[in-house]
Amino acid sequence: MIVVLKHGVSDEKKAQLIAWLEALGLKIHISNGEFQTVLGLIGDTTSVDIDLVESLEIVDSVKRVTEPFKCCNRKFHPDDMIVEIGDVKVGGGNFVMIAGPCSVESEEQIVAVAKAVKAAGAKMMRGGAFKPRTSPYDFAGLKATGLEYLKIARQETGLPIVTELMNIMDLPLFEDVDVIQVGARNMQNFDLLRELGRMNKPILLKRGLANTLKELLMSAEYIMANGNERVMLCERGIRTFSDYTRNTLDLAAVPMLHQLTHLPIIVDPSHATGIAKLVPPMAMAATAGGADGLIIEVHNDPIHALCDGAQSLRPEEFAELADKIRAIRGVIA
Ligand code: PEP
Ligand code: MN
Numbered sequence: 001m002i003v004v005l006k007h008g009v010s011d012e013k014k015a016q017l018i019a020w021l022e023a024l025g026l027k028i029h030i031s032n033g034e035f036q037t038v039l040g041l042i043g044d045t046t047s048v049d050i051d052l053v054e055s056l057e058i059v060d061s062v063k064r065v066t067e068p069f070k071c072c073n074r075k076f077h078p079d080d081m082i083v084e085i086g087d088v089k090v091g092g093g094n095f096v097m098i099a100g101p102c103s104v105e106s107e108e109q110i111v112a113v114a115k116a117v118k119a120a121g122a123k124m125m126r127g128g129a130f131k132p133r134t135s136p137y138d139f140a141g142l143k144a145t146g147l148e149y150l151k152i153a154r155q156e157t158g159l160p161i162v163t164e165l166m167n168i169m170d171l172p173l174f175e176d177v178d179v180i181q182v183g184a185r186n187m188q189n190f191d192l193l194r195e196l197g198r199m200n201k202p203i204l205l206k207r208g209l210a211n212t213l214k215e216l217l218m219s220a221e222y223i224m225a226n227g228n229e230r231v232m233l234c235e236r237g238i239r240t241f242s243d244y245t246r247n248t249l250d251l252a253a254v255p256m257l258h259q260l261t262h263l264p265i266i267v268d269p270s271h272a273t274g275i276a277k278l279v280p281p282m283a284m285a286a287t288a289g290g291a292d293g294l295i296i297e298v299h300n301d302p303i304h305a306l307c308d309g310a311q312s313l314r315p316e317e318f319a320e321l322a323d324k325i326r327a328i329r330g331v332i333a
């Protein structure tokens with residue numbers, strides 16, 4: 001249930017109402033917007049007398065929220081969420097390009113790519129140290145050493161690190177990581193999500209291979225209901241009957257999610273297509289469609305990449321794309 005307060009209500013009256021609602025056993029989420037204050041009531045609201053609340057002098061309107069997701073529901077937070085990672089802002093009109101290799105392969109590689117993508121305008125770098133691979137015989141990442149190389153690249157460039165955590169046991173190694181990525185295959189690892197909810201760190205939550213938008217939002221809810229509100233969602237393509245692309249980029253998910261939630265939406269055209277040539281057109285389409293950012297795989301030597309070389313752009317290709325993205329932002333922003 002949400003309670004919209006009238007404009008200009010005093011803090012004292014607001015506090016009295018909140019205390020009364022809390023006494024009914026409800027958790028109250030307060031969203032102080034520019035134009036209105038919205039109280040989101042979380043819990044069993046059956047004992048709340050809607051007519052009584054609506055009749056209060058300070059209340060503008062009361063609505064029941066039927067969706068099962070509450071913390072990430074736009075009805076609870078009419079304003080866009082802006083996630084801050086150091087100086088970098090994502091959402092609410094702040095667009096971010098995240099770029100880097102699929103996997104961290106060596107110190108030289110990640111430092112070189114980080115410098116190149118920074119020069120092209122990326123504001124954060126990506127790079128997997130713990131890699132989920134379909135085959136147990138494939139390169140699964142440099143693990144703790146990879147995280148150390150990412151930190152060296154951050155020191156050299158100042159770019160915050162976005163990297164995937166696969167297992168709760170590895171969490172202590174991620175203390176000094178800037179954004180923790182939850183990969184598609186872990187989108188419904190509920191224990192992991194709960195644990196991330198207890199952290200004070202931004203999370204990039206990727207949509208599962210065959211998950212609906214509601215399921216994605218319920219996974220965000222797991223993180224947020226445990227206290228961590230700094231969640232960014234990522235559309236990275238889903239399984240369909242497409243035969244020539246790795247996945248199908250669900251671009252309609254971007255405006256749909258913007259309606260449903262206030263969280264920033266990032267698009268990953270690399271995993272969505274699996275083909276480097278298709279990355280620029282899909283990145284541009286996602287930008288035009290209202291994404292708050294892009295996460296793009298860039299490798300200095302794609303042919304010899306240990307993972308996902310076929311979908312990786314070369315640094316110069318990324319730089320060319322970044323120019324086009326800025327041009328599109330200039331038109332739509
Ligand atoms: C990745 O970003 O490298 C990755 C493994 O992505 P996804 O979880 O979307 O497959
Ligand atoms: Mn990859």
